[in-house]
Amino acid sequence: MAAHTVFLFPGQGSYTPGVLHGLVDETVSEVLLRLDGVATEYGFAPISPLLTETGSPSLTQLVTDDPDRLQLASYATSVCLATLLETRYGIKPDLVFGHSFGEIAAFASAGFLTVENGMRVVCIRANELRRAGVADGGMVAVALNVGRLRHLLAAIDDPNLVLAAENAPQETIASGHTAALDGLERLAPALGVRATRLRVPYAFHSPLLAGPSRTLTAALRGIPIQYPAIRCWSDVLGRYLTDADDIPDLLARHLVEPVRFLAGVRELHANGGTRFIECGARDVLTRLVTAGLPPVTALAPLRKRTTFAELDTLLEAAPSAARAATTPAVAAAAIPATATARAPATAPAAAPAVATATAPAVVPTGAVATPPISAGNGARPADPFPELAARPAADATPPPAQPRLNAEDQLTEVRRFYAEALEYPESVVTPDAELEADLGIDSLKQNEVLAALLTKYGLADHITDVKATQYPTLNAIMELLQTLQPAATESPAAAPPDVVPPAQPSGNTQEQLAEIRRMYAEAMEYPESVVTPDAELEADLGIDSLKQNEILAAVLTRYGLADRAPEVQATQYPTLNAIMELLHNLQPAATESPAAAPPDVVAPAPAADSIPPQRRSDEGQLAEIRRMYAEAMEYPESVVTPDAELEADLGIDSLKQNEILAAVLTRYGLADRAPEVQATQYPTLNAIMELLQNLEPATAGK
Template identity: 35%
Template sequence: MSERSVFLFPGLGAYSPGALRRARRSHPQVDATFQEIDAAAVLAGAPPVSTTLFDGEPRSIRQLLAEPAEVLQLAIFGISVAVHRVLTERGARPHLLVGHSFGEMAALVAAGAFSLADGVTLVCARAAALRPWEGRGAMTAVGMDQESAGHVPGVLDEPELVVACLNAPRQTVLAGPPTALDRVERLAEVLDVPHARLHLPYASHHPTMRPAVADFVARMADARQLPLQAAVHSPVHGRRYTDDDDLKQALAECLVLPVRFTDTVRSLHSRGYTTYVESGALNTLTRCVEHTVPGVRTTAPLLDPEEEDAGLRAALTSVARPRATPIQAEEEPVPSHPAPAREPEPTDVRPAAAPPGRVPPPVGAAPDREHLVVELRALYAETLEYPPELLTEDALLEAELGVDSLKQTSLLGRVADRFGLPAGAAELPVWELPTLRHVADHVAAAKARR
């Protein structure tokens, strides 16, 4: 069986400050993509996003969350589409495209099922349909397998909790009321299970979101579905899309149905898909793939903002192949229409985000910084069971040492307890603290503000 390649389109957690700033200098597809997105966004009544991404100092996800929802969402969508354009226009030939929840819209645009302008319409329609639900729900990723996570609602007597997303064998996302997720996180602390509240204002992939489905479909009315030019597999519907599908309805159903990314990866791997490229920022999905089917080839071209050109070259090499006909039968035959929706035996999005690379550290490092690094190295080495010599102050915790973001979030909680940091000091997104040096400077600055 020949090797096959997959482009992965991540969801709403896939934002990295400074993404594509270096790549746009040598890849005109980046600016061309965002010029189209800006024009369509203005027509849709949304702000342009290219200035947000490329002008001034890179902005954090917290800063973008304070903007209208469309800004961050169009940025993430645009980054995914731009990466796909850069790679395919330079000769990349992936066999299959896979979107994770929100990422399905970028995957379908990349596959030609919608124009880029209509893709903007889809993103804005989704944001508008979900606006009434903001603040009514939330999501938490926990370091548990599906079976263990499935028992949590019963153990806590919280029937509104659902398993919203299966990302990896030991990474599951629960969705529900914020108060119920508070209890989940307290239970995780007691069990010493890594956990992280996701940067989302609602409970995606939850059955109570059903009223938003019809609203989303209505708002997409002007978007025109086109013939697919590449194969797209949906982890929500559990199969490849076809031209007979009503893709707008399928996208709307993604609001309430679970995302079974782990099942998708295992199924694809069994059929010879052994190369996976993250078409977006960070390495959220490629890390999930590595945890699910170790030994495959993965590339996350935008993981390190300082090495984007090298990352794109590596991705291009991994998926180059002779041009084929638009859609070949890369999978076994599938029915013409979406399979009947499984009852939301929930599953959802947004894998915990990974660090973007070498970000400037916070200002205000205290004089005892060297001592802080020594203490942090000891704490991290003990918790991770790593040799201390591996934990140099500039080693990238995720990209080089393989410490996933759930574990990093848990470690930041221990750091806050160890150093008596003020409330909220452990809530900084882990991708803003990619090395022990950054963690030490963050601790020093937090102590100085007390």
């Protein structure tokens, strides 16, 4: 199958002030001039200053004060980059796909719309949304798969709170009324799930926008539709578009239909898509592609403000950077200015003389982040519509407050921390660099790394509602740390009760390697067959450094070795073979001089070959097991019912299930009787009780 280049067009969160500042040539200037003309035709101020001047309003400012121009600027960024890639670099797409609002730019790239008519669609859409006055709503990114999010939404039981997007294997979006989203943000952390309010002005992809969706269909009937030159994937239809499809209807329906981005990119990949280029500001879709697909070429040319020299280097370095001769089917311009048009159904929608004044949109803030997700360089998932954030596991002991460093040493450490988390050269992570505008780090990723930094210094409990965007540079983050650290030193966080005892190291290298392969495969939701001992975790499997650190920490905890390698950096161990060497080096010392048990560890019952454990009544044993699961997950015991599905209902992933089940078996002296047990075979406490009943008689009879 021939390799194909796919242009991906992100939604309206795709904006960086002055993102085109270093890329203004004759082509970009001409496109912006045409787009400014359409904007003024509909009563909007020109949008080119937002994209060419570095002092332009931020994303947060536009969401709050001028969401209409944010939409126009996002569209303009996409079409300018797509045009630039073709005219300057000879890169043409074989396939195009738009995420949410990005469908408009994708339809223009495919040839259904001219660049100006695409802008007219954006202007009409913005006016219809504003006239509808549906400001009481928003969206929340949730670190769950679709099935588990639906269970969570069912528990809240609000008909207007719906699944809005499936972006990556563990990255979904909910949309609905503000009050319902507030409830979701309260419930999710109680279950150990990251939930982050997105900076959007409306509850996109929800029934709340049914009214403007209907009026938008009618308003778009006058826009001329052309025959496409490039294949375009429709998220709403779940297939490639044809020239017979009702484009105005599809452009309106995406206001209420869920986004199925993960399914779409997987279909494109199955059809030969191997080079994905994000045509928009930042790298949201690039990270999602990395999270949802096997290793592919994924580029985000406008991850940050850039120059032609930097763009030349990026595109030259990319494998087969899509500039090979294209097929005859894509010989037309990526975004044609003119083309043979199908006759419009009615006259074009009239442009208002003056745009109605926009009331500031309410953008409530939400919970900050948790476990890491991929960045565009091989990370897992992501921002506005993605990105996961780094948090410690729900039952992990928070590290104690660290001794206060002098400011210079701490700044050096913080720079190194950010550089490693983002996989950037440390030299570019300067104290005064803007994390978003200069380094291209979106808000979710900023939340993720800042949460991990606060955890590192034992400060996470001292500021529970921090928003990373309030601290846009490392200098600002240093001020935050200096403010928090004295209090942390005076009152270090207490360790949680009932630490799960570690598993003993396996004496069999092959068994241990098999177990570690399972742990990595389950953590990444990969087939175990691809997690081979010599596969490069980042280069071959696309696991970013934060995720590598997270899984390696779980492996070390599993074998009771975490205290023996407190400063370990996962990137020093790039394959499972290297990790096995690390464990081999650590384990003998662990066997000879076991670390002191942490306080309040649940004492194991006597071993099966010493004093036979006392068999509890079924009722007493079930009560004890419910307590163990509730304490390990920090859940209210009332929600850990005997028939609750541990993963689907309680959100406990397979790694955590294995960990707690191992503790249960150790508690009852049964660990040696089920060495190969897989917790996912026992999805409820009732099933675990059956397992114990099957194992215990043999123990009692020994």
